[in-house]
Amino acid sequence: MDSDIREGEVALDFDPGAKADGSVSFIGWIQTPWKERGSAPRNLIQARERTSEPAHLVLQPAYGPGLSCLEGYSHVVVLYWMDRARRDLILQWPRHSDRARGVFSLRSPVRPNPIALGIVPLLGVDQDMARVTVGPLDCLDGTPLLDIKPYHASTDAYPNAVSS
Amino acid sequence: MDSDIREGEVALDFDPGAKADGSVSFIGWIQTPWKERGSAPRNLIQARERTSEPAHLVLQPAYGPGLSCLEGYSHVVVLYWMDRARRDLILQWPRHSDRARGVFSLRSPVRPNPIALGIVPLLGVDQDMARVTVGPLDCLDGTPLLDIKPYHASTDAYPNAVSS
Numbered sequence: 534m535d536s537d538i539r540e541g542e543v544a545l546d547f548d549p550g551a552k553a554d555g556s557v558s559f560i561g562w563i564q565t566p567w568k569e570r571g572s573a574p575r576n577l578i579q580a581r582e583r584t585s586e587p588a589h590l591v592l593q594p595a596y597g598p599g600l601s602c603l604e605g606y607s608h609v610v611v612l613y614w615m616d617r618a619r620r621d622l623i624l625q626w627p628r629h630s631d632r633a634r635g636v637f638s639l640r641s642p643v644r645p646n647p648i649a650l651g652i653v654p655l656l657g658v659d660q661d662m663a664r665v666t667v668g669p670l671d672c673l674d675g676t677p678l679l680d681i682k683p684y685h686a687s688t689d690a691y692p693n694a695v696s697s
Numbered sequence: 698m699d700s701d702i703r704e705g706e707v708a709l710d711f712d713p714g715a716k717a718d719g720s721v722s723f724i725g726w727i728q729t730p731w732k733e734r735g736s737a738p739r740n741l742i743q744a745r746e747r748t749s750e751p752a753h754l755v756l757q758p759a760y761g762p763g764l765s766c767l768e769g770y771s772h773v774v775v776l777y778w779m780d781r782a783r784r785d786l787i788l789q790w791p792r793h794s795d796r797a798r799g800v801f802s803l804r805s806p807v808r809p810n811p812i813a814l815g816i817v818p819l820l821g822v823d824q825d826m827a828r829v830t831v832g833p834l835d836c837l838d839g840t841p842l843l844d845i846k847p848y849h850a851s852t853d854a855y856p857n858a859v860s861s
Contacts, residue, residue, distance in 0.1 A: 545759055553720030554841065555778055557810050558713040577852045595709055596809070599787045601799030608858040612812060614719055623763045635765030635824075637845040645760070646721050646843045648776060648812065652853050660799075677718065679810045681801040684858050688741045689816050692854040694772040696847065 541633035543624040549645035550620045559677040561592035561663070563613055567673050570617070576640065577651055580671040587656050588670040590678055597663035600681075604658040608684035609667060611651045614677040615642035652684055705797035707788040713809035714784045723841040725756035725827070727777055731837050734781065740804065741815055744835040751820050752834040754842055761827035764845075768822040772848035773831060775815045778841040779806035816848055 538544060565588045567573035567580075574580040590611065592600070603609070622643050624633040636644050649672065657666035665681065702708060729752045731737035731744075738744040754775065756764070767773070786807050788797040800808050813836065821830035829845065 543762060547759070549722040549724075550720065552722040553717075554723045555721045555780060556714065556717035557719045557721060557812075558716040558784075559718045560713075560809050595711070596787065596801075598707060599799040599801045599809075601788065601797075602802035603799060605861040606802070606858070607860070608855050610814060612810070612814075616719060620722075623760065624765065633765075635763040635767060637760075637763045638766035638770070638847055640846055640849070644844060645724050645763075646776070648721075648844055650774060650776075650814070650846065652855065680808060680812055682804055682814065683802055683860065684855060685804070685860075686856050686858040690854045690856040690858065691772050691816065691848060692850050692856045694770070694848050694850040694854065696771070696849075697769040 539626045541624065541626045542622055545621045545623050548621050557614065557679055559614065559679070560596050561590060561678040563670060563672055563676045563678055564589040564591060565670055565672060565674045570673060573673055574671045577671050580669040584669050587666045587668060590665040590667060590681060592663040594663050597660055600658050600660045600663065600665065603681070603683065606655055606683045608652060609655045610682040610684050611653060611667065611670065612680040613649050613672055614679055615647035615649050616677060618642040618647050620645050620647060648679065703790045705788065705790045706786055709785040709787050712785050721778065721843055723778065724760050725754060725842040727834060727836055727840045727842055728753040728755060729834055729836060729838045734837060737837050738835045741835050744833040748833050751830045751832060754829040754831060754845060756827040758827050761824055764822050764824045764827065764829065767847065770819055770847045772816060773819045774846040774848050775817060775831065775834065776844040777813050777836055778843055779811035779813050780841060782806040782811050784809050784811060812843065
């Protein structure tokens with residue numbers, strides 16, 4: 534795996550993926566137009582620029598009742614599992630960056646716990662089919678789904694948030 | 698565990714916590730003023746109303762370098778592990794609600810994957826001490842920390858999001 538490391542990048546001397554403090558259970562999968570890693574968008578903005586095609590959250594049937602009352606929300610938080618990424622790169626040198634950066638200052642899928650977060654418009658809920666339609670997501674087709682949460686502007690929206 | 702169930706609530710016929718599709722590794726712990734479950738706030742709004750005391754994200758020392766460049770952000774997304782909650786309640790009847798609701802329409806810690814999400818102002822980063830200070834959080838003191846991500850207004854802020 535170390536052959537993938539770029540100059541300036543630093544790996545931990547252990548693999549966080551080998552240390553199981555808790556377990557996640559996939560509640561379903563995400564359908565997107567992105568079939569191959571090389572051609573997938575790198576983030577949500579790129580995904581929106583490249584398609585208007587919605588993403589589908591396909592839940593295992595047992596989880597269908599959990600969608601009750603979700604349809605009242607305009608936006609949702611989607612958590613998914615970036616299971617193809619290594620987990621040990623503590624400093625990473627992103628393309629277009631002038632330096633290596635700490636993993637916690639990046640939204641990279643490469644992180645100790647490969648949980649990705651997408652906030653998207655909610656377009657439709659089919660509880661009987663255990664299926665949710667949302668705005669474009671940036672993940673590969675078939676990415677495991679961990680959670681759906683309602684988005685609350687009161688606690689989640691900081692339109693004046695900045696980075697320097 | 699079923700003795701905790703309220704009228705109208707429905708449990709899955711399996712425990713998602715017993716089905717390990719992937720593993721999480723705790724990167725640290727969260728320090729808050731809330732020492733006991735009964736007296737902890739139920740959400741971020743209650744936490745802010747009840748204290749102005751910041752929360753501290755205390756990382757394991759190996760993860761300290763991962764905080765590099767985080768200080769440039771005004772807000773962060775914090776993911777934490779609600780390890781004391783059951784995971785099988787697919788329909789839940791929250792206090793102050795007139796009906797049972799699907800788990801995915803709630804921010805309840807009781808969910809198939811007990812990953813909680815808090816978006817908070819970033820108040821300070823001490824990379825050498827592997828310690829981050831943020832606005833008030835609603836979780837119990839000692840809650841396991843899973844991830845810190847930079848907050849981007851461009852993809853994360855929907856101030857006009859609504860629920861009906």
